[in-house]
Amino acid sequence: MKIKAFIAGLLALAAMSATAGTPIYLDESQPIEKRIDDALSRMTLEEKVKILHAQSKFSSAGVPRLGIPEVWCTDGPHGIRPEVLWDEWDQAGWTNDSCIAYPALTCLAASWSKEVSGLYGKSIGEEARYRNKTVLLGPGVNIYRTPLNGRNFEYMGEDPYLSASMVVPYIKGVQQNGVAACVKHFALNNNEVNRHTTNVIVDDRTLYEIYLPAFKAAVTEAKAWTIMGAYNLYRDQHLCHNQYILNDILKNEWGFDGVVVSDWGGAHDTNQAITNGLDLEYGSWTNGLKLGKKNAYDSYFLADPYLELLHSGKVGTKELDDKARRVLRLIFRTSMNRNRPFGSLCSDEHYAAARRIGDEGIVLLKNNASVLPISLDKVKRILVVGENAIKMMTVGGGSSSLKVQREVLPLDGIKAMVAGRAEVKYVRGYVGDITGEYNGVTTGQDLNESRSAEQLIAEAVDEARKADCVVFVGGLNKSEHQDCEDSDRTGLELPYGQDAVIEALAKANPNLVVVNISGNAVAMPWANNVNAIVQAWYLGSEAGNSIADVLFGAVNPSGKLPFTFPTSLNNVGAHRLDAYPGIKRTDGSQYIDLEYKEGIYVGYRWAEKNKLKPQFAFGHGLSYTTFAYGKATADKKTIAQGETITVSVPVTNTGEREGMEVVQLYISDPKCSVDRPVKELKGFEKVSLKPGETKTVTFTIGTDALSYFDAQRHQWVAEPGQFVAHIAAASDDVRSSVKFELK
Ligand code: BGC
Numbered sequence: 001m002k003i004k005a006f007i008a009g010l011l012a013l014a015a016m017s018a019t020a021g022t023p024i025y026l027d028e029s030q031p032i033e034k035r036i037d038d039a040l041s042r043m044t045l046e047e048k049v050k051i052l053h054a055q056s057k058f059s060s061a062g063v064p065r066l067g068i069p070e071v072w073c074t075d076g077p078h079g080i081r082p083e084v085l086w087d088e089w090d091q092a093g094w095t096n097d098s099c100i101a102y103p104a105l106t107c108l109a110a111s112w113s114k115e116v117s118g119l120y121g122k123s124i125g126e127e128a129r130y131r132n133k134t135v136l137l138g139p140g141v142n143i144y145r146t147p148l149n150g151r152n153f154e155y156m157g158e159d160p161y162l163s164a165s166m167v168v169p170y171i172k173g174v175q176q177n178g179v180a181a182c183v184k185h186f187a188l189n190n191n192e193v194n195r196h197t198t199n200v201i202v203d204d205r206t207l208y209e210i211y212l213p214a215f216k217a218a219v220t221e222a223k224a225w226t227i228m229g230a231y232n233l234y235r236d237q238h239l240c241h242n243q244y245i246l247n248d249i250l251k252n253e254w255g256f257d258g259v260v261v262s263d264w265g266g267a268h269d270t271n272q273a274i275t276n277g278l279d280l281e282y283g284s285w286t287n288g289l290k291l292g293k294k295n296a297y298d299s300y301f302l303a304d305p306y307l308e309l310l311h312s313g314k315v316g317t318k319e320l321d322d323k324a325r326r327v328l329r330l331i332f333r334t335s336m337n338r339n340r341p342f343g344s345l346c347s348d349e350h351y352a353a354a355r356r357i358g359d360e361g362i363v364l365l366k367n368n369a370s371v372l373p374i375s376l377d378k379v380k381r382i383l384v385v386g387e388n389a390i391k392m393m394t395v396g397g398g399s400s401s402l403k404v405q406r407e408v409l410p411l412d413g414i415k416a417m418v419a420g421r422a423e424v425k426y427v428r429g430y431v432g433d434i435t436g437e438y439n440g441v442t443t444g445q446d447l448n449e450s451r452s453a454e455q456l457i458a459e460a461v462d463e464a465r466k467a468d469c470v471v472f473v474g475g476l477n478k479s480e481h482q483d484c485e486d487s488d489r490t491g492l493e494l495p496y497g498q499d500a501v502i503e504a505l506a507k508a509n510p511n512l513v514v515v516n517i518s519g520n521a522v523a524m525p526w527a528n529n530v531n532a533i534v535q536a537w538y539l540g541s542e543a544g545n546s547i548a549d550v551l552f553g554a555v556n557p558s559g560k561l562p563f564t565f566p567t568s569l570n571n572v573g574a575h576r577l578d579a580y581p582g583i584k585r586t587d588g589s590q591y592i593d594l595e596y597k598e599g600i601y602v603g604y605r606w607a608e609k610n611k612l613k614p615q616f617a618f619g620h621g622l623s624y625t626t627f628a629y630g631k632a633t634a635d636k637k638t639i640a641q642g643e644t645i646t647v648s649v650p651v652t653n654t655g656e657r658e659g660m661e662v663v664q665l666y667i668s669d670p671k672c673s674v675d676r677p678v679k680e681l682k683g684f685e686k687v688s689l690k691p692g693e694t695k696t697v698t699f700t701i702g703t704d705a706l707s708y709f710d711a712q713r714h715q716w717v718a719e720p721g722q723f724v725a726h727i728a729a730a731s732d733d734v735r736s737s738v739k740f741e742l743k
Pocket of ligand 1: 075184399
């Protein structure tokens with residue numbers, strides 16, 4: 001009894017000292033939820049509403065009276081966006097907001113390296129922290145459903161397992177800086193055209209198996225502190241306030257305790273915003289100023305209209321407290337964490353990180369006759385052709401556009417690598433997009449060219465005949481209808497007549513390397529006539545250096561494709577089934593219904609089901625060395641539900657250079673009561689091997705990797721029977737398989 005009383009006394013004393021001195025919400029020795037309770041109890045209704053909507057383009061209010069700071073957001077996801085004016089997208093004109101552009105997320109996904117993903121997140125997180133941001137608007141993990149989606153370059157490819165695996169280290173890396181990652185765009189935002197009016201129709205199995213896993217991993221494994229709703233609709237509700245996706249799945253099923261942020265202008269209705277899961281509203285296009293309000297932000301759906309409903313008693317405070325609690329939790333996790341590091345900007349380490357990500361993500365698609373790496377012992381005259389060799393790619397493309405401290409162009413990277421050991425000549429070859437401006441940031445490049453296409457090709461061919469080696473650098477760019485937000489591409493073909501230039505060059509010189517810069521698959525009708533093809537993505541500040549690293553063999557390429565390169569759009573499920581970009585409703589409304597008719601058969605799942613040979617398959621990527629795979633073996637023949645099985649395979653570097661190989665594990669369920677893909681990625685490991693070295697790669701397979709989503713029962717089901725584990729170097733290059741049984 002005495003001891004109990006003593007302890008109670010001690011506790012009372014502790015509580016008194018907390019309240020007598022530092023208020024609980026400021027006392028960092030207290031648990032965060034207790035601090036939030038305390039802060040919340042001190043806030044007025046008006047203050048609670050105030051923290052739920054923007055106060056400028058990229059910020060929202062804190063509680064100044066209590067010393068609770070504002071929230072500041074920044075795009076994302078490839079670098080820290082330059083500062084814009086308070087109320088406008090135009091530049092604020094700062095001179096200290098240049099950043100490093102990291103390679104686009106497609107490149108990160110192509111590295112198939114979780115370590116590289118962690119490095120990416122840590123580095124960009126440090127830049128966000130240095131710039132004093134609370135939330136980094138990224139990464140994006142919408143699944144690559146069609147190669148026409150203008151925003152695929154900001155995402156992590158077509159496979160749910162790959163994108164789920166790659167997104168987790170990025171988020172952890174960002175958040176270790178006390179900066180919140182904001183995973184976007186949740187969910188089903190798989191094309192840009194009509195993005196505000198498209199209502200996606202998709203069955204539950206497809207939703208859970210294909211479109212949700214990366215978001216789920218971001219929330220449940222990486223513990224992302226915020227998530228951004230998508231612009232489009234699902235079940236006739238905009239995804240920024242969507243009962244099913246935000247409340248039922250995100251908050252209830254996955255237990256998300258962070259903040260749902262609207263995409264900029266993605267909120268449309270106060271009542272839905274209150275009840276359907278939105279917490280923090282940004283970018284709404286109100287007519288507040290016209291109504292004579294003192295501040296347009298007061299007219300946001302979660303501002304005065306919400307306050308009026310609260311004051312009139314038409315809505316209660318349950319949702320309000322929940323939203324305010326989440327926003328406070330975000331602030332406590334970030335700006336109110338006094339122990340978070342200070343960050344750094346444009347450091348040597350960050351440039352090195354950007355270069356490494358590029359080096360590991362570039363994919364060597366084809367290399368006949370060992371054209372690559374270019375040997376400077378033999379090659380003395382190099383011809384570089386193509387606009388993308390001299391075009392800055394960090395400006396444009398929409399909200400991910402950046403103001404970089406520097407950007408090494410491919411031509412300059414090549415020249416620096418060659419450094420006088422060979423002659424490097426450049427000719428244009430074709431003219432694409434000569435503009436270079438986004439929201440007031442300009443590249444300052446003059447890409448004007450007045451000669452005709454014929455003249456440019458003739459010049460290129462003439463020079464190609466004289467060269468020992470030709471490097472064509474082309475592909476897409478960040479202008480409208482290329483790899484760009486708010487519009488989609490209009491076809492799979494390369495634009496600006498590049499096919500004709502490549503065909504002509506291939507005839508003129510067999511030592512031709514085509515470097516394709518894009519965030520999307522492109523048609524390559526000339527692929528058989530070209531000896532070497534490199535997929536180079538948007539590589540950011542160190543683009544030219546990374547490309548040169550691979551072309552000249554300073555780095556041995558190790559990237560693998562995170563999505564299929566089909567030979568034609570007709571070989572993509574969404575297009576084959578005429579399920580893009582949807583059908584306009586006949587009821588006079590602006591809405592478009594888009595049914596994902598191909599279901600779970602996205603990317604290689606579609607190609608394999610229909611026995612289509614792609615131009616380059618998911619998971620494909622070559623090296624300057626060769627790898628031999630031994631026989632895959634399993635540690636048992638049967639497993640029971642809930643058990644795991646391990647599959648091991650020895651991999652040997654049989655070539656003469658050190659290199660990295662991405663060993664892939666796919667699972668097949670040949671006999672099942674439901675239709676299943678031929679095989680699905682369920683594991684991968686990037687291993688580094690010296691010449692002659694062998695390493696054994698081991699995968700642990702749980703029943704989750706064997707399951708499909710049973711929509712009727714609303715649960716994952718692993719059906720007993722036989723399964724096959726395939727060890728592969730690419731989805732179309734299985735090296736060894738092993739069977740096992742699930743009891
Ligand atoms: C984009 C988001 C971006 C936001 C803020 C929107 O248009 O869809 O991805 O984070 O703008 O720039």
